[in-house]
Amino acid sequence: MAGGNAIRGSRVGAGPMGEAERGESAPRLRVSFWCANGHETQPSFASDAQIPDTWDCQRCGFPAGPEREAPPAPPRTEPYKTHLAYVRERRSAADGEAILAEALAKLRGEI
Incomplete structure (x- = not known):
């Protein structure tokens, strides 16, 4: 005797699905x-x-x-920017030199 389950592969209440049961699309x-x-x-x-x-x-x-x-x-895809590229957009070379000089002076104890 095969598996013994006559309704194998279907669900209870399952039937043919068509326009009549679903309604008009x-x-x-x-x-x-x-x-x-x-x-x-x-x-x-x-x-x-x-x-x-x-x-x-x-x-x-x-x-x-x-x-x-x-x-x-x-x-349009933007190329990847490094942190340094963003800093260069905000600061000029003169601003960078001034910040560097201030940091060095602070390290040397001049401030």
């Missing part, structure tokens, strides 16, 4: 979005939903827009 609208690489993405929206201005491309992740000839520009 909402009317849908497919909208095309294009990214800077020329990829087309077609998400599906409810017909009464507000369509966004941009959508993320499913292939490359760049922002995509509804106009094929004028897609949004890809995001």
Whole structure:
């Protein structure tokens, strides 16, 4: 005798799922979005939903827009900056010399 369980692999109350049991599906609208690489993405929206201005491309992740000839520009990535680069943005070379001279004077006990 096999396992002895006649309803193996199903759940209690499980039955065929179809339109009759789920109800009517909402009317849908497919909208095309294009990214800077020329990829087309077609998400599906409810017909009464507000369509966004941009959508993320499913292939490359760049922002995509509804106009094929004028897609949004890809995001600009900033290069990694070191702590010293941030300090140089805030201070000039003369400021650095003055701070260094003050620190050295303090170490020598002149202040």
